[in-house]
Amino acid sequence: MNNIGAGITIIGCGSAAPQNKLTNVHLSEIVETSDEWINSRTGMRTRHISNKTESLSQLAADAAQRAIADANLSPTDIDLIVLATSTPDDLFGSASKVQSLVGATRAVAFDLTAACSGFVFALITASQFIRTGVYQNVVVIGADILSRWVDWSDRTTCVLFGDGAGAIVCQASQNSDRLLAFEMHSDGSQNACLNLPYQSQSKSLVPGITTQYGTYKPVTMNGREVYRFAVAKVPEAIEKAMFRAGLVVEDIDWLLLHQANQRIMDAVAKRLKLPPEKILSNIAEHGNTSAASIPLALDAALKEGKVKAGDTIATAGFGAGLTWSAAIFQWG
CATH class of the missing domain: 3.40.47.10 (Thiolase/Chalcone synthase)
Incomplete structure (x- = not known):
């Protein structure tokens, strides 16, 4: 398309969350805490937690499909999917899997990682593709399953995080610009304040050459x-x-x-x-x-x-x- 100078309208929204709910009362059975302590300090009462069969890709796809339907579009109308997540199912990225699950066969898809800033970063990124006339319809998704990376014995962090996904549809417009x-x-310089760090171990391959392997530590x-x-x-x-x-x-x-x-x-x-x-605010229902x-x-x-x-x-x-x-x- 050639739509240079287009504005942006936001025409659809959708969300998805796991069925299982973990309440503050449940957490008081796991660590030393209480409903009153958590709620008074965070405003949280429940959070949705994914079970072993629920994936980040499916949550993101469910939210995207609902946003596309809300925008009165079909999946094949979508040109681009930007998935903001720090917890993909695959370290190489989950956006392409989401594209397949949604049925957006014409869309290019990629992951964007900026943690809790991810959705706004993704919205701004998507807007540049629209304003330069490259794409007409863009789905922006924010999705995370942080319960995978929580230390459930650490009461300072385990009470905070929940799982879920939300999406919007942005569309090019010659008549208005809503962003x-x-x-x-x-x-x-403040990176150490909030981390989900990689922890490695050395493995010797041949004399004089070692590599590393490992996994990520909890938040x-x-x-x-x-x-x-x-x-x-x-x-x-x-x-x-x-x-x-x-x-x-x-x-x-x-x-x-x-x-x-x-x-x-x-x-x-x-x-x-x-x-x-x-x-x-819906923090009482979903947590962070x-x-x-x-x-x-x-x-x-x-x-x-x-x-x-x-x-x-x-x-x-x-x-x-x-x-x-x-x-x-x-x-x-």
């Missing part, structure tokens, strides 16, 4: 530093994006943040001088689902009738890397 502005940042996090980082950097990124969009706080209908912790979301809203009723959390919360808000066509949404992802990003868009 109004964005910001992206990275700071590798580790310095919660205090991550909180400080998020509360300082996220409002700043959103304010910069609003400035680029020519908007002020009063123009924002909804604040849609990565669902890491309710206290973080409340603190960001307070710094932006946004009332708490403008925060979109990493790259999936923003589209999961968006889909829930749409189904509840909160978000309506034309609403202006300030969204931000933040997490491992450390990375953070913000985008201002209008729904529909």
